[in-house]
Amino acid sequence: MEKKGTILAENIIFIVLNLVFITILLLFLFSKSGAAAVLEEKYAKKIALVVDSARPGMVIHLNMEDALKIAEKEKFPLGQIVSVNDNILTVKLREKGGYSYSFFNDVNVIPYFDSTNGKEYVFTINSKQ
Amino acid sequence: MKKNKTGAEKIISVYWFAILFIVAGAVVAMVALFYGKPYDVREMEAQILVNHVANCLSDTGYLKEGIIGNEEFQNNFLEECAINFNTEEKSSDPQYFLKVEIFQESNRVFEISEGNINLVASCGVESEIEKERLAKCAEREFYSLDSENNLYLIKVLSIIRKTEKNVQV
Numbered sequence: 001m002e003k004k005g006t007i008l009a010e011n012i013i014f015i016v017l018n019l020v021f022i023t024i025l026l027l028f029l030f031s032k033s034g035a036a037a038v039l040e041e042k043y044a045k046k047i048a049l050v051v052d053s054a055r056p057g058m059v060i061h062l063n064m065e066d067a068l069k070i071a072e073k074e075k076f077p078l079g080q081i082v083s084v085n086d087n088i089l090t091v092k093l094r095e096k097g098g099y100s101y102s103f104f105n106d107v108n109v110i111p112y113f114d115s116t117n118g119k120e121y122v123f124t125i126n127s128k129q
Numbered sequence: 130m131k132k133n134k135t136g137a138e139k140i141i142s143v144y145w146f147a148i149l150f151i152v153a154g155a156v157v158a159m160v161a162l163f164y165g166k167p168y169d170v171r172e173m174e175a176q177i178l179v180n181h182v183a184n185c186l187s188d189t190g191y192l193k194e195g196i197i198g199n200e201e202f203q204n205n206f207l208e209e210c211a212i213n214f215n216t217e218e219k220s221s222d223p224q225y226f227l228k229v230e231i232f233q234e235s236n237r238v239f240e241i242s243e244g245n246i247n248l249v250a251s252c253g254v255e256s257e258i259e260k261e262r263l264a265k266c267a268e269r270e271f272y273s274l275d276s277e278n279n280l281y282l283i284k285v286l287s288i289i290r291k292t293e294k295n296v297q298v
Contacts, residue, residue, distance in 0.1 A: 021149055025156050032160050045170045052177045087213045101294060104178060104225065106213040128211070 036074065039067045040099035044091040047082065047111075047123070048103040051089065056107055056127035065119045067093055082111040082121055169295040175267035178212075178287040182229060183269060185210035192273040192281055197231065197238050206241050214244055216291070222247075226264075226288040233281050248288040264290040 050060055071081055074094040083090045092098035108126040186193060196202055202209050214225045223245035231239035251263035266288045273281050
């Protein structure tokens with residue numbers, strides 16, 4: 001009886017250690033996939049491609065919930081996440097960071113944070129002439 | 130007997146920890162490789178540029194007026210089609226190349242090329258390793274009619290380099 005009890009305890013410790021190991025690996029994976037630098041690049045390129053495909057007069061709504069959460073955590077102003085200078089678009093989720101990508105479509109892009117639902121960024125596309 | 134069993138268990142646990150470290154190392158290496166690599170959007174960007182130019186030249190299958198034989202349009206092609214080739218790296222060579230040809234009954238009636246002509250050499254390279262680091266090309270051919278129902282063949286080639294932003298160098 002005593003021997004069986006010992007085996008059970010060892011097995012439980014073994015399983016718990018394995019679970020701890022898997023949890024740490026999963027946490028590492030999630031932290032990497034949702035990292036600010038990765039999201040900055042992803043959204044800068046995504047928005048640049050959307051702007052390239054857009055035509056003057058369009059209003060584009062983009063759900064950026066995951067990026068907004070990170071910016072909130074980093075205490076970065078939500079209204080300044082996306083900025084456009086001429087045809088260079090920058091996405092910044094933290095003070096020391098940011099990713100810029102250019103778009104070829106020669107249009108005026110006005111980005112603003114939609115505070116009504118707190119999840120979206122809105123881009124209005126206007127002709128330059 | 131009991132002593133031997135404990136020794137064997139100890140050896141197994143050492144192996145087990147070694148396996149754990151190998152698995153953890155492999156996962157970390159794979160994640161670092163995967164997320165350390167930039168997203169390559171150049172193919173899509175080149176396709177969008179080709180479509181943008183096609184929309185600028187042709188509307189619902191009809192060639193827009195004032196394109197063929199219009200020097201002003203040819204000289205100000207980028208402005209006329211609302212294209213801006215500036216990039217975030219101001220000092221570097223142009224990262225784009227664009228070529229448009231319009232044929233009427235195999236005679237070329239319009240030709241324009243803008244951007245960095247050296248990028249043309251990147252098109253048609255078969256080697257997968259070199260291909261990733263070279264510029265991405267997109268080509269499109271389509272037919273269009275003018276107001277007098279004359280048929281035109283329009284060929285558009287767009288090339289995008291932007292290697293530093295899209296490929297791990």
